[in-house]
Amino acid sequence: MSDVRVHRTRHSVDVDAQPGVVYGLIADAERWPLFFPPNVHVERLEFDGRDERLRMWATANGDVRSWLSERTQDPAARRITFRQTRPQAPVETMEGSWVVEERPGGGTRLVLLHDFTVAGDRFEDVRWVETACDTNSRAELASLKGIAERWTLLDDLVLSFEDSVRVHGPAELVYDFLYRVGDWPELVPHVSRLDVTEPAPGVQVMAMDTVTADGGTHTTESVRICFPHAGRIVYKQTATPALMEAHTGEWSVVPDATGVTVVSQHTVVLRESAVERVLGAGAGLPEARRYVREALGRNSTATLNLAKRHAETAIRML
Template sequence: MPERRTGGHSITVEAPMRVAFGVVVDISMWQLFMPPVVHTEILERHGAGELVRLWALTNGEAVRTWLYRRHLDTSERRITFVNESPEPPLASLRGAWSFRMVDERKTQVERHHEFGVVDDDPLTARRAAEGADADARVELDAVSMVAERHRELDKILLSFEEGLLVRGPVRAAYEFLDEVSATKNVRLCFPHRKIVYKDVAVPEHLDALTGHWTLTEHQDGVTVGARHTAMIKPSAAGAPALGGAATLDDARAHLREQLGEASMDVLRRARDFAEGTRSRLMGPIASR
């Protein structure tokens, strides 16, 4: 059995314990503030336990996916996790988040991990430890950043959805969206169902921009939908890219208009392309 190696880091967050704990609990938002995370899906939820699939960018290049089982202990303010699909060189990986109240406005957050490597190779173990330590620091910094902005999240977070009915083949609509979204930095493709994206090189007035395109078939055609979520930098007020908006509320409204116009333009073009494809397919049939 591989030797079990441990590590961990902690950070003091200028936020109440319930806030810091809630940031880690809500894994559906991790792609917005955890730099490597591209997408998450909760596959199962039973009481305090959940099974999560997580996609993340590794080494700034490839996207990989893992299954994690988490247990959320709200009374002890502790979250444990186990990687159920470790890949070499890791033979196992588990850990925990713990939260301790310093005072009503401060929380100490600790991220602990425990792992084993294939064949117990010392060099591999050292590199794995360095990687795990780096991941812990990045995650703690991200949790701190979001938790400390909790009072202004309603101003700096923007999320909206919209959609169009397309009377054309789902394959054509998907192919169009796939081509258009290729300009995004990172994307996950679920053929003819969903395309998830995350901008890695975001504009200077944003901290994050993520979203997805969805395709739902029904008897009337295909509903093509879009969801976009952005985190605006608190310093974005006055940014030229946001129309020089004087306040964060104005900046948020301007960004909503910008993203909405671009999103609807893509949806309309996807509709036109798919319905044009349908017409081209039906043309030869109708002429027989």
């Protein structure tokens, strides 16, 4: 008989939205970084309409963690089960389920269950996992409730766009410029300060001060996941400017036979409650969308052009 102790947690929230809306948000794991504060990035590796494999990055007690998960979706029962197949220490096993229940008076009750074991079952390790589960589960449920209850506004709140430049130079030099963010204060005029650490290979945690068009400064914090062989850097801002509730993005370097296309992609959830405070009385979501598009696009395009110059200048000097 096994003497491994299984620890269990249960979290729930009542949501004033239809069960189908709530289930859909949980099922769409690739968008979790946009809607769930702890989630940084999700890659769907396999999906057959029911079973899926995911690679996930998220913060846990201030650390960036990554694992592989298997999930089974059951839309008829409105239940999704999950199991980590490659957890990070001190977690030895982790599994659970999302359960979407229709409330008798209308709306939804969402329940999140976790069962986990810890190698050695040391008290401090168990407490670490329990704290991470509790903190992240509460944040995820609260955020999902807020998004689901504003479902009819979501098309206005979410803004996605991209900018690109064409580079006649090697993809490796373009990627190198985008990767070496620690050098940006000397190379990128709108970046006045940038502190970066790399707690694990390909994982960058950074804090950046950006100079705005009116001469002000705002500070953001981000986690970046770097895929050098794929020419991709994905990121999530973990501390955002006032107008943005969430901001995720990607730098991608796409070579072809005649050169390189470098793309900057952004997806933002606007913070509606801050619109008039930031943009003035009478401003609404259309003005906020235009303002954010112009501000992010201006800085992204400037950075793309600097990466272009870096690569093309190096070629001319050879």
